[in-house]
Amino acid sequence: MDNITCNFVVNGRAEQISFPPNRTLLHMLREELSLSGVKEGCSHGECGSCNVILDGKLVNACLILAAEADGMEILTVEGLSDGEKLHPIQQAFVDESGMQCGACTTGMILSTKNLLDANPDPSRQQIKDALAGNFCRCTGYAKIFESVEAAAQNMKGGQR
Numbered sequence: 001m002d003n004i005t006c007n008f009v010v011n012g013r014a015e016q017i018s019f020p021p022n023r024t025l026l027h028m029l030r031e032e033l034s035l036s037g038v039k040e041g042c043s044h045g046e047c048g049s050c051n052v053i054l055d056g057k058l059v060n061a062c063l064i065l066a067a068e069a070d071g072m073e074i075l076t077v078e079g080l081s082d083g084e085k086l087h088p089i090q091q092a093f094v095d096e097s098g099m100q101c102g103a104c105t106t107g108m109i110l111s112t113k114n115l116l117d118a119n120p121d122p123s124r125q126q127i128k129d130a131l132a133g134n135f136c137r138c139t140g141y142a143k144i145f146e147s148v149e150a151a152a153q154n155m156k157g158g159q160r
């Protein structure tokens, strides 16, 4: 199968990448760009661990062919921090112990960003609804919901 070549803006950087036409966005980001923050869980659109933001919309990268994202902007968890300084959502997950093994965490963080960009002051129920597509096998979710609430406070407090 001949490779195809597409152009993306990934975490603010223009990239031209060649890959087999059947490559998913998940595998293109991990294998061609070494963005290992995009996690593979179920590969069937059920766990949310592969979440990325594509042209401003939260998507499961395992369900999209990389070629479908040609010309689009992609944000992964690697694009959130400012050098060594964590994004306030990332910082909140650290401060509130919103993770154990971490397999679900990057997807949770991107779902949180998607929520807080639209609704900076969500209720607990709105947080639950926004994270309904993200499965965590470790935490029991309470610490994750507290992390999202702390993230909202961090962002209101003038952090990014």
Ligand code: FES
Binding pocket: 039, 040, 041, 042, 043, 044, 045, 046, 047, 048, 049, 050, 051, 060, 061, 062, 063
């Ligand atoms: S790996 Fe994509 S939703 Fe589970």
Ligand code: FES
Binding pocket: 098, 099, 100, 101, 102, 103, 104, 105, 135, 136, 137, 138, 139
């Ligand atoms: S922290 Fe382990 S799956 Fe969520």
